[in-house]
Amino acid sequence: MNLINGFCLADGILKGVEVLVVDNDRDSRDLYAILLQGLSANVITASSVKEALEILSWFTPNILVCEIRFLGESIYTLLNTLSAMEADNRKHIPIIVTSTSTTGTHDQIPDVEFEEYLLKPFDVDKFVSMIINQVEEDVVENFCPDVLVYTNILSTS
Secondary structure, rough: OOEOOEEOOOOEEEEEEEEEEEOOHHHHHHHHHHHHHHHOOOEEEEHHHHHHHHHOOOOOHHHHHEEEEOOOOEEHHHHHHHHHHHHHOOOOOOOEEEEOOOOOOOHHOOOOOEEEEEOOOHHHHHHHHHHHOHHHHHHHHHHHHHHHHHHHHHHHH
């Protein structure tokens, strides 16, 4: 088994990882979905905050990839729903925010916590690396259970 930083190197590195991609740009949405599905992630996409909220009524992602700006919709509604889901499930859902805006985006959302920020266009390797880092435990559990067992043995020794 090949390991780098505790991850198995294989095509299915995101096996079992549930991703919700919310982006009003069809090309971006499709690119993320194709890329992540190629790494065996289960990807659900939404083109609006309203559609994402409907999806969250039946789907709990391991991670959210979300454009920050939506015409006529507030991302706060989506993020508040995620916060409520986290409270119910007692499990944090990391957020990777994307944007085409080079100025002011961080300042526009001062009370929203997110793990990563990517300015479009971005390096897809960096994008995948960010996702893997945010869902590391899920990746190891689903794709490399023998690594998890070995790690647990070492930590209890």
